[in-house]
Amino acid sequence: MNFITLPKCKLALSRGLEKGNTEFTLKDWVTTVYDADSRRWLSINCREGKELLMDTGEDEEPFEKAFPICAVIREEIDAGPPDLNALVFNVDGKVLCRSTDPYDDVTPGTHYAPLSDYHIPAHTKVLGRDELIELERLIAFVDIVTPVASSSPAQERLVFKYYQYVYGIAGNWNSIHIGAKLSDHPHIAPVRHVIVDETDRSRVVGFTMPYYPVDDLRTQSSSRASRPFHLKLKWIQQLMRTVDDLHLKYGVVHGDLHEGNMMIDPATDNLVLIDFGCAQKIGTPQNHYHHRAALTHEPPRAPLLDIGEDIKHVLHAVYRLVTGIIGGRSDGNGGFIVTTSAHIREGEWVKAPNVTLDHPIEEYQSLCVNWLRARNAGPRITKHCQASEPLDYPDYMPPPEVDIKAYKRELADPNLRPRYQPPCEPEWEGLLEDMRGFGWSWEMWSAEWIKELRGLPYATSGRNFLRRKATAAGLSVLGWERPLTAHLDRTRPLLANGKYQDEYVGAGAAPTTQRKRKHSAGQENVVDQDTEQDGDEHGGRTLDSEGVTPTKRVTRSATKKKAGNAGPTPCEPTRKVAAPKRKRKAAPSKAKE
Structure with a gap:
């Protein structure tokens, strides 16, 4: 979505x-x-x-x-x-x-998987939401932040991406694994930190990536009327090599390749791909089917993203950047000629006004033609495992126990039993760049699947539920609200969890302090230590080879809280329950004569 x-x-x-x-x-x-x-x-x-x-x-x-x-x-x-x-x-x-x-x-609620479910490298750093200071609000679910422990907050700016609803699960899952495992790739935006909630510091809510203080190529190209747009041939070459690596080496399809997801790193003058929210392993169903496919090995009939879509989008992006033609052009008689891959391959390219190229325009076109010829003659990868160095992580986020139980109830009820068909397999006939996506078919949305996807009528937890239902059942829900920009106190740092730093007391409020508490006689002395891991100047925690934190704070109060916080059994809330009326105090009775 x-x-x-x-x-x-x-x-x-x-x-x-x-x-x-x-x-x-x-x-x-x-x-x-x-x-x-x-x-x-x-x-x-x-x-x-x-x-x-x-x-x-x-x-x-x-x-x-x-x-x-x-x-x-x-x-x-x-x-x-x-x-x-x-x-x-x-x-x-x-x-x-x-x-x-x-x-x-x-307000929706959703599932945040524990850190142990993620298969991320040991060098990946982990921070809580309360260890990030908000600097700027960009778009939905994207902010600019800086670590609380940063020595230069004005210079160390990061992009914080998070999700608050069920449709963000797949994008977060794939983005973290791809960005963390390919963090050394020079043309892929790396994952700097995995962000967890500040309550129990175990549930993954998002991640950070570098902030590039420049416009993306789409913005630069669209504003060429007011300022020249300089396009270098090496950026196109880097783009094509990176797409080759994703497909042939790592077995991943990007799924959203356009100029808006192409940045130029000013520090290196290299092209960098961002936004892997639509990416996934080659051969797995589209992200829209992530939730059902996580519960069964027989996913509903779902189109598979193929590498031909990525190749077609690269071809059209380069053509638009050079010629400025978006979608098509007029035929001179009031009609409209849609730009196709054949036009791009065989037609004459005309440079757009106010676009500067560092090589002749013919070299840009021949680069596209030669790359396409090589890809069409090369291997046709239809499954992730066919790549030379496929990324190793689970296809889907493991579903919570409540969803597994609900799914089993559906299988036991013949009226709710889902009807499955085999997934669509792509047809590998013809040229890759001429392939067309399968599109979206509402026939795939069976009533049974929609019901499971949106949650049962009285669902109070899982991957998709409403906050008010969880609250009525006595369950806690991770909050995301924050003050409006117009009401912000600019003199006080605002944390990424929506709380001001000076009024919030959390585990990450003072990550470099050591606090010792002595208990009364007859009890053990408990030492709380919040020290930085060696080599992490941001207060982040490193992970061991199995993807879990090597140390964990355990206090007597935390043990009691865990033991006594099992929570009530989820109940089925009614539609609307009126608040009980306050009883009036009885008038004082007269003394018996």
């Missing part, structure tokens, strides 16, 4: 969160909006606004028609209460209803 962050209002929307055509949503635009500023989720209902706000043309910018409504939502969030959960308004932007009812809370 892709989120599009609208930069002016800092709201993120996704077509996947829009409600379908039911008796209540035939005319209303009903969706869930994510506020990238405060990291809050809101339920939105625009009366009679479905036809007006839905995109109708391919030339329209995504959610272009919803921009005025999103401005109204932004104003309500900034001026409204911090516990605002739902908004109802008409197409003119007039607010009809504001709700702070906890039942209207649509």
Whole structure:
């Protein structure tokens, strides 16, 4: 599920969160909006606004028609209460209803796998959310941070990527493993830290990668009207060699190769690929099927990402950067000629205005043609294990026990038993660059699978549930909310968990201090030590060869807390339970005569 962050209002929307055509949503635009500023989720209902706000043309910018409504939502969030959960308004932007009812809370909860489930190198450093200071908020689920223990916070800037919902599991799982295992590759953005929650410091919530203080190639190319765009031939060569390494050496497909994911490192003047959120091993189902496939060896019929998609996207990206032609060009008679791989291979390239090339344009075209010829004549990898040095990590994040039990209940119930078909195998006929993706087929979405993916009606934990249901069941949920930018106290550092550093007392608040506590007579002396691991100037913890932390703080209070914090048995919350009325105090009785 892709989120599009609208930069002016800092709201993120996704077509996947829009409600379908039911008796209540035939005319209303009903969706869930994510506020990238405060990291809050809101339920939105625009009366009679479905036809007006839905995109109708391919030339329209995504959610272009919803921009005025999103401005109204932004104003309500900034001026409204911090516990605002739902908004109802008409197409003119007039607010009809504001709700702070906890039942209207649509904040999702999701599963964060323990650190021991990740197969990451021993040199990978681990930090808690409370060991990162927020510097800037970029887009949904992406911030710029710096480590608390950094000696130069202004210079050591990192990109912190995290997830808060079920559809982020696959992207986080693959990004961490690929970025950590290929951290030495000169043209792949490495994973600097694995980030865990600050409560028990064991659940992985995200990762950090280097921050490149330059625009990506898409932004540089699109702004060539106001400033020259310099494109070097060596960057194209580095791009093609890196894609070859991913496919033929490591058995990985990137899945989202476009100019926006291509950066130029100013320190080395080399091209670097970022954003492996759509990447996966060659031959595994697409990320949309990650959740069901993690439960069974018989995944539903799902299209497989193939290396031909990556090759086609590289070809089109180079063509767009050189010629400035996006999608196609006019035929001179009011028609539109769609750019195909054949046009790029055989047609004449014309350099776009204000684009500077360090080699003749013919060399850029011949480089593409020769690379394609070599790839078409080379090995056709259809499975991850066919690569020369395949990356070794599990295909899917191990599901939590509650999901396994729910899946077994489905198998035992004939009315819920899922129907499986073998996965789609790609057809390896023709040229790689002429292959087309299988597209998205709603027929693959059986009602049984949707029910499992979204969670059972009273699910309170697992990979997908609602926070209000977990709270009603007495379970704790990891919080992500933070103050609005307009309400920030700039004189106080804000941690990545949304708390100010001076008011938060956590395990990572003072990572270099040593505290000793002596217990009363008859008890053992317990020593708490939070010392930095040797060679880690950021206060991060290194991992042993099995991917677990070599040391762990254990105190008497922590032992008691663990023993007495089993939590109540999850129950099935009702739709809405009214708060019990407060009993009035009885009037004092008269004394008996």
